[in-house]
Amino acid sequence: MPPFEVPExxxxxxxxxxxxxxxxxxxxxxxVGVRLxxxxxxxxxxxxxxxxxxxxxxxxxxxxxxxxxxxxxxxxVRRALTAWVTVPAHQETVAPFLHPLSSVTxxxxxxxxxxVDFYASENHARNVGRIFRPDAEDSLTPNWKHLPIxxxxxxxxxxxxxxxxxxxxxxxxxxxxxxxVFGPSIRLDIEAEVGFVVGVPSRLGQPVALADxxxxxxxxxxxxxxxxxxxQAWEYVPLGPFLGKSFATSVSAWITPLDALExxxxxxxxxxxxxxxxxxxxxxxxxxxxxxxxxxxxxxxVSQPPFSTMYWTAAQQLAHMTVNGASLRxxxxxxxxxxxxxxxxxRGSLLELSWNGREPIELPDxxxxxxxxxxxxxLSAWAPGAGGVRVGLGEVTGRIVAG
Numbered sequence: 001m002p003p004f005e006v007p008e009x010x011x012x013x014x015x016x017x018x019x020x021x022x023x024x025x026x027x028x029x030x031x032v033g034v035r036l037x038x039x040x041x042x043x044x045x046x047x048x049x050x051x052x053x054x055x056x057x058x059x060x061x062x063x064x065x066x067x068x069x070x071x072x073x074x075x076x077v078r079r080a081l082t083a084w085v086t087v088p089a090h091q092e093t094v095a096p097f098l099h100p101l102s103s104v105t106x107x108x109x110x111x112x113x114x115x116v117d118f119y120a121s122e123n124h125a126r127n128v129g130r131i132f133r134p135d136a137e138d139s140l141t142p143n144w145k146h147l148p149i150x151x152x153x154x155x156x157x158x159x160x161x162x163x164x165x166x167x168x169x170x171x172x173x174x175x176x177x178x179x180x181v182f183g184p185s186i187r188l189d190i191e192a193e194v195g196f197v198v199g200v201p202s203r204l205g206q207p208v209a210l211a212d213x214x215x216x217x218x219x220x221x222x223x224x225x226x227x228x229x230x231x232q233a234w235e236y237v238p239l240g241p242f243l244g245k246s247f248a249t250s251v252s253a254w255i256t257p258l259d260a261l262e263x264x265x266x267x268x269x270x271x272x273x274x275x276x277x278x279x280x281x282x283x284x285x286x287x288x289x290x291x292x293x294x295x296x297x298x299x300x301x302v303s304q305p306p307f308s309t310m311y312w313t314a315a316q317q318l319a320h321m322t323v324n325g326a327s328l329r330x331x332x333x334x335x336x337x338x339x340x341x342x343x344x345x346x347r348g349s350l351l352e353l354s355w356n357g358r359e360p361i362e363l364p365d366x367x368x369x370x371x372x373x374x375x376x377x378x379l380s381a382w383a384p385g386a387g388g389v390r391v392g393l394g395e396v397t398g399r400i401v402a403g
Contacts, residue, residue, distance in 0.1 A: 003098040004091055006037035011382050011392025013037065014086050017078065018254035018394060019063055019219070022104040030061035030107055035254055035394070036085050040104055042097040046084055049093050054080060063110040063255065067199035067218050068330040074199070074218060078259055106253035108160040110197060113329035115153040115249065116321055117193070117225055117241075117337060119144075120312035122269070124340035127352045145273040148312040148320045150334075153225075154246040158333060161253050161396045165226055167373065167403040168247040172230035184403050185228035185244075187357070188371040191338040192295050192305050192348035192379050195223035195251055196314045198332035205325040210281050213315035214258060216328060220314075221252040222293070222379045222396045223335045229351055229370070251333070254394030261391060264290045264383035268313050278323050279316050287313030291393065293339055293381040295348065297371075300363050305339040305348040307381075373402045 006013045012035050022033045022040055033040040044059030046052075054077050057066045066077065084090045119125060122140070129139030143149065159165075167188060173180040199218035202208050208216055225245065232244025268281075268288040281287050291307035317334060338348040347353045350370050353361055360367035371377070377400075381393040 003036065003039045003095065004085060009389065010037050011390040013389070014082055015385055015389055016256065016260050016391050017081055017085070018256045018260070019043075019066070019109060020254045020394070021062060021107045021109045023107065024099065024104055032058045032060055032063060032066070033104070034081055035101070036098065038101050039098045040101055041081075041085065041094070042099065043081065045097045046094050049097070050084065050090065052080060064331050067110060067197065068201070070200050071215055074257060075259060078257060106160060106162070108158070108251070109253060109255055111331050112155040112158045112333050113198075113331035115155040115158055115333050115335075116150050117153050117245070117335040118148050118150040118312065118317050119337040120148055120310050120317065121336075121338055121340045121348070122311040123309060123342050123346075124338040124348060124352065127340060127347065131351065131356045146276070147279070148317045150317070150321065150337075151240045151245070153241075153249060155333070157246055158249045158251060161250055161394065161398070163248075163250065163398065164401045165248045165250070165398045166401055168228050168231065168243070169403055170228065170231040170243050171234055173234045174230075180234060185230055186370070187229035188400065189227040189229050189350045190295070190371070190377050191225040191227055192293055192303070193223040193225050193339060194289075194291060194307055194336045195221045196318075196334050196336070197221065197255055198328050198334075199330060200328070201330050202322060202328040204327040206327075207278065207325060208318055208322040208328065210278070210284055210287075210315045210319050213287075213318055217258065217314065217318065219255045219257040220261075220289075220393075221255050222381055222393050223252075224250040224377065224379055224396050224398060225335055225338070226250065226398070227349070248398070249335070250396050250398045252394035252396050256391065256393055260385075261289060261383055263386050264391065266290050266308060269309060269311055271311075278319055281313065281316060284315070287315045289314075289383065291381050291383050293348070293379060296378045296380070297363060297368065298365060298376055299378075302361055302363070303345060303347055303353060305346050306341045307336070307339050309341050310336060310339065371400050373400050375400045
């Protein structure tokens with residue numbers, strides 16, 4: 001089948017066109033690419049060949065110049081790319097710049113500036129509360145319904161899908177141990193999340209309002225916030241996650257622009273507590289997204305978390321992240337926090353799926369409570385598009401290797 005003729009129903013058809021960065025076999029040169037079916041378009045080369053004014057944004061080794069260009073440029077470039085791959089008059093010029101995905105290497109698509117991770121799923125937060133505070137009157141902490149809880153992560157360890165994850169070592173101490181010990185994590189976990197990529201920066205001292213979310217955020221991707229639960233449990237009091245989280249965060253090689261997800265927008269769940277004005281999205285555009293996520297271990301699906309159930313939206317997270325005057329930078333990445341639905345088969349972490357190791361998961365190759373060396377974890381997802389078509393999100397895969 002010619003590369004322009006994407007099969008009907010393909011989730012990476014011209015209605016999607018996510019952005020990435022790739023290099024060709026035998027070359028170290030990286031360039032911006034756009035996925036079309038099982039091919040990738042060298043967007044910079046196509047722009048140069050067509051005399052496009054957007055070549056300066058696309059003929060680059062990273063997405064950051066495009067991210068910084070702003071919403072008008074994002075929309076204009078998307079319209080141009082759609083025409084280049086759908087209008088027959090362009091096909092002869094563009095065809096030489098379409099390469100099979102199997103023949104290229106995909107790279108981290110943007111230079112990550114800062115990384116923040118949130119805790120926005122009520123189902124996940126309640127599960128964690130029931131696991132660790134079973135006698136508490138409320139499984140949520142008192143602040144949970146009033147603000148999106150988050151922590152600052154380590155941008156330098158954000159890696160692209162397909163990168164091996166080395167099992168981290170650190171201090172751990174079980175409640176029954178007399179003293180901490182040092183060694184490889186024995187409770188290595190996943191967190192199925194969605195990451196949001198910031199394009200346009202903001203000025204120090206100026207908060208970003210809810211209504212300005214789409215002026216700053218370019219798109220989203222799947223994200224796996226790997227977690228060493230035993231290291232995390234010993235270190236997190238009183239300042240929160242540190243070494244148990246900072247060793248690796250995996251993201252998709254493809255960034256889906258928000259404009260490709262218009263038909264997946266929906267209202268978030270009903271809020272049960274009054275919100276302070278800067279977080280009150282009553283009357284705002286729908287802030288939720290209908291994303292259907294699957295989590296597989298060694299090719300076996302263990303969970304299907306629905307992003308539609310997330311209590312706090314990406315717009316609220318951005319507003320809260322900047323309300324103290326903290327500035328945004330091009331390439332900032334923030335994660336939604338673990339996505340978990342109300343049903344046991346919709347939990348987005350092994351901590352929940354195995355109920356802290358007490359209920360092992362059955363896999364074709366044996367039982368699991370937490371990850372073993374050699375395990376391969378894959379997150380995939382899709383969103384509803386216009387006319388019933390699916391919009392695919394690039395998958396995130398990581399293999400655990402011994403440290």
